[in-house]
Amino acid sequence: MIRKLLQKLPFPFGRPARRRTTPLVIPSSQHSLRREEISRNAVSVVERLQQAGYQAFMVGGCVRDLLLDVTPKDFDVATSATPEQVRATFRNARLIGRRFRLAHVYFGREIIEVATFRASHGGDDDASSTDEQSRQSDSGRLLRDNVYGTLEEDAQRRDFTINALYYDVCSGHLHDFANGLHDVRNCQIRLIGIPQQRYQEDPVRMLRAIRFAAKLDFEIEPHTAAPIKSLASLLNDIPAARLFDEILKLLMSGQGADTFELLQQYGLFAPLFPDTANAVSQSPDHYTRLLRQALHNTDERIRQDKPVTPAFLFAALLWPSMQAQLNRQLDRGTPLIPAQQQAAQEALSRQCLRTAIPKRFSLPLREIWDLQPRLERRVGKRADQLLEHPRFRAAYDFLLLREAAGERTNGLGEWWTRYQDASDEQRRKMIRELDAGSDKPARKRRRRRKPRSTADNNP
Template sequence: MIRKLLKKLPTPFGRQVHRRTTPSVIPASQHSLRRERLSKNAVNVVERLQQAGYQAFVVGGCVRDSLLNMSPKDYDVATSATPEQVRATFRNARLIGRRFKLVHVHFGREIIEVATFRANHADDEAGEPQSDDKSRQSESGRLLRDNVYGNFEQDAQRRDFTINALYYDVSTGYIHDYANGMHDIRNGLIRLIGDPEQRYQEDPVRMLRAVRFAAKLDFEIEPHSAAPIPDMTDLLFDIPPARLFDESLKLLMSGQGEKTFDLLHYYYLFEPLFPDTEEAIEANPDYSLALIRQALRNTDDRIREGRPVTPAFLFAALLWPALAPRIQALEAQGIPTIPAQQQAAQDLLTEQCQHIAIPKRFSVPLREIWDMQPRLERRSGRRADQLLEHPRFRAAYDFLLLRETAGEQTDGLGHWWTLYQEASPDQRRKMISALDDKAASPKRPRNRKKRKPRTSADS
C-alpha cells in the first residue's frame, strides 16, 4: 500500500528546484567542521590551488560525513582550475576519465580527486551549445559526456543531492551552501537538486545513490525525490554492467547491506540489478528473502568487526535462489544433478553479467562455492579429508550453514561437517565408518535350491 501511495504522490518539481544566486555562507562559529579533522593532503591540495590563483574547496561527501562525525573514506576537491591547470600545479597528478574528466593527485596510497567546476551540460556560460566532445546525451536524456566547465554557482546547481553540495574553504573555515544542504543534514533528508525526474534521466544511478545514502546515513529520501523512482527503474537497464557492478559493491558491501537491500526492494530497484533473483523471490519469498537477508547480515557483521569480506560469497548467496529452479528443470530433462548444476550455473552467470558484470576474479570462486555444495554430501572414503584441504572449503562450508539457516533441509549435513572439523583423526575415521555402514546395502540371501535328503541308494 505504501508503495502505491508513493507512486501516486504528485511531484511539484517547480517548487523543489534550488535556484539561489548567492550561497548561504556559514562561518566556522556556526558549524562543527574543522580543518584539523580533514586529510592533510586534501588541505594541501586546496591551499596550493588557492596560492596559484584558483578558487578551490573541499566538497561533497567528505564535508557531509565530517559534519555528521563520520570518518570520510575519500576526499574531493572542486576548483576553478581546468584539469590541465591542476596537472601543471602538481607533479604527482594524473588525468583520468572521458565521460567526466578528473585529476587524481597521489600522496602515497591516498588519492585526492580534483574536479573542475562544471556547468549545465546544455549550454556554456555564454549560452551557446557545447560540442559533442564536451557534452553528449542519449535519447533517454542520460548524460554520456559531461565536461562543460562553469563557475562556482553552476557547479553547485549541477550536483546531485543537497547534502553533497557543501563547499568548505580551508582558509576561512566557511561552508558555502547553495542548496539548503545544511538544513537537510539537520533534518536527515536525501533531496535531489532540481527536477528529480530530469536528474534521474540524466543519470539513473542517482536512484541507487539516493538509496545508498539513505541507508548509510539513516536518512529519509525526501518524498518528492522518492516519488519518481518506482516508475523510472527500467532506466537502469541501459547502464553499463561494469558500472553497476561497482555500484552494487558500494550498495551491499559498505556495512549497511541488509538495510540497503530492503530499500532497493521497496523502491523496485533490485529487479534491474538481479532480475532472476527477483523472480525467485516472487516464487518463493520466505526462503529467498531469509537467505539473502542472512547473507547480508553476516556481511554487515564482518565489516563492523573489521573481518575480510568477498563479493564472491555475497553474489553466490544473492543468485542462489535463482539457481535451484534451473537445476530442477534440467534434472527433469534427465540430466544428472552435478552436470545439471554446472550447466544451470553457467547459464545463470552469463545472463546475470548482462546486468552486473561480475569479474572473473569473483565469478570463478563463486562457481567453486556452488560446485562444492553437492560434493559436501559425498564424504565416504578419503573424500571428506580431500574436501577439507580444498582452498574453497571454508567458504563452501559457511555457504552450507547459510542455506540451512534459511530453512533448507540437508539432513544435518552442516552439523556433521562442524563436528568433523573439530574431531581427532580417530574420531574422523569412526564418523566415516558410520557413514559407510549406513550407506552399505544389506546382503541379499542366496537363493539355494532345496535338496532332498540323501538315501542309501544315493550313497
C-alpha cells in the same frame, strides 16, 4: 553535539530546500567543521590551488560526513582549475576519466580527487557545449559531462543537497547553495532540481539515493522518492561494469541488509538481479531469508573488520537464480551433475548481462556452488580431501547459510562442524558410521585366483 551546533545556523529549517545563485556563506563560528579534521594532503591541495589563483574547496561526502561527526573515507576537492591546469600545478597528478574528466593527486597511498567546476550540460540551443564536452542519450542520460563552469553552476548540477556543501579550509567559511545543511539537520535525502529529469540524466542517482539513505539512516524526501519506481527500468541502459561497482558500494559498505530492504521497497532490486528477483517471487519466504541472512552476515563481518569477498555475496545473491535453472535442467531429464554445471553457467551468463562480474570473483563463486553437492559425499577419503580444498571454508559457510534460511540438509552442517574439530581416530569413526548407516548394499570383494604354478602347467 553536532545537532546543537547546527541549530545555530542563521536560517529557518522549516522551509523547503531551493536552489540559490548565490550561496549562504556560514562563518566558522556557526558550523562544526575544522581544518584539523581534514587530511593534511587535501588541505595542501586546496592551499596550493588558491595560491596559484584558482578557487578551491573541500566538497561533497567529506564535508557531509564531518558535519555528521563521521570520519570520511576520502577527501574530494572542487576547483575552477581545469584538469590540465591541475596537472600543471602538481607534478604528482594524473588525469583520469572520459565521461567525467578528473585529476588525481597522489601522496603515497592517499589519492586526493580534484574535479573542475561543471556547468549545466546544456541543450541543442547551447552553442558553448560541443559533442566532445557533453552528450546525452535519447532517454536523457548524460553520456559525457565535461562542460566546465563556475562555482554557482557546479553547485546547481550536483545530485543531492547534502553533497552540495563547499568548505574553504583557508577562510573557514562554508558555502551552501541548496539548503544542504537544512537537509543534514533534518536527515533527508533531497535531489537538486526536478527529480524525474535528474534521474533521466543519470539513473544511477536512484541507487545513490538508496545508498545514502541506508548509510546515513536518512529518509528520502517524498518528491525525490516519488519517480523512482516508475523510472527503475532506466537502469537497464547503464553499462554492466558500472552497475557492478555500484552494487559493491550498495551491499558491501556495512549496511547491506538495510539497503536490500530499500531496493525491494523502491523496485530497484529486480533491474539489478532480474532472474534472482523472479525466483524470489516464486518462493519468497525461503529465498528472502537466505538473502537477508547473507547480507546480515556480511554487515557483521564488516563491523568486526573481518575480510569480505564479493564472490561469497554474489554466490548467495545468485543462488535462487541458479536453483531455478537447475530445476529446468532436471525437468528436461539432464543428469544431476551436468545439470548443476549447466545451471551455474547459465545463471552467471545471464547475470553478467546486467552486472559484469569479474573472473576473479566469478571463478571462486562457481567453486562455492560446485562444492555444495560434494559436501554430501563424505565416504572414504573424500571428506579429508574436501577439508584441504582452498574453497572449503567458504563452501562450508555457504552450507550453514542455506540451513539458516530453512533448507533441510539432514544435519550436514552440524556433521561438518564436528568433523573439522575431530581427531583422526574420531574422523575415521564418523566415516564408518556413515558407511554403516548407508542404504547402499556392501560391495562384494572379488576373489582373486591364485596363479597356477609353472609345474602345474607342464604336462
